[in-house]
Amino acid sequence: MELIGKVIIITGAASGLGLQTVEKCLSLGASVVGLDSNADQLSLLEAKNNFEGYLVDVTQADAMEQLAQSVGKEFGSIDAVINCAGVAPAQRMVGRQGPMNLSDFERVISINLVGTFNVMRAFSAQMMQQDGDNSEGQRGVIINTASVAAFEGQVGQVAYSASKGGVVAMTLPLARELAPWGIRVMTIAPGVMQTAMVEMMPDRVQESLTAQAVYPKRLGKSSEFAQLVVHIINNTFLNGEVIRLDGAVRLSA
DSSP: OOOTTOEEEEESTTSHHHHHHHHHHHHTTOEEEEEESOHHHHHTTTTSTTEEEEEOOTTOHHHHHHHHHHHHHHHSOOOEEEEOOOOOOOOOSEETTEEOOHHHHHHHIIIIIIHHHHHHHHHHHHHTTSOOSSTTOOOEEEEEEOOGGGTSOOTTOHHHHHHHHHHHHHHHHHHHHHGGGTEEEEEEEEOSBOSHHHHTSOHHHHHHHHHTOOSSSSOBOHHHHHHHHHHHHHOTTOOSOEEEESTTOOOOO
């Protein structure tokens, strides 16, 4: 499962699933380019060998295109792009104070769905220009992060579920579109993972989510997400699919 010599782009690199994936890829010998919008958290990674951090908003079109071109020139090739940047606010469409502000809905869609697409379009354009690295002409893989909420969204998750459902829906058409260039597209749909976002939830909510797990009877670990990312990078027959990483959980309403 070595990643020696591979160049891997990771968004949301400074926390949660992205941070764990950064550390896993570095430990296996990859060079990692980490993108995040949190300058303080990103700076904590700067001392790591073979890591370059960039402060960037995934929703900014011009900035992402320029960054992709710069990274392509510096490293010569890009082997994998891992989209982990995202937000998960809980809000009902109509609450006690009235309808949800449309801007709140748009923000979640902008970061989780449009941001994911923005990163893919910018970096896939660079990957298309690379030489294939094996007899099958593979030029790389894009791995996106969705959620089981794309399939079983709960009350208060309308914006989040819509955004992650969009990520799921992009998987197959983009795998087909990029196939002539030897670029694979995969999506991971995690269940409830032990991340900072979940730890901010009330204890009763965390206990309820844990109780819905089938086996193992616990929340998922960020390290398990990172392990699956590495497997997808190495298993070149995985393409155009959404993998649930959820301990067989099926969330109730």
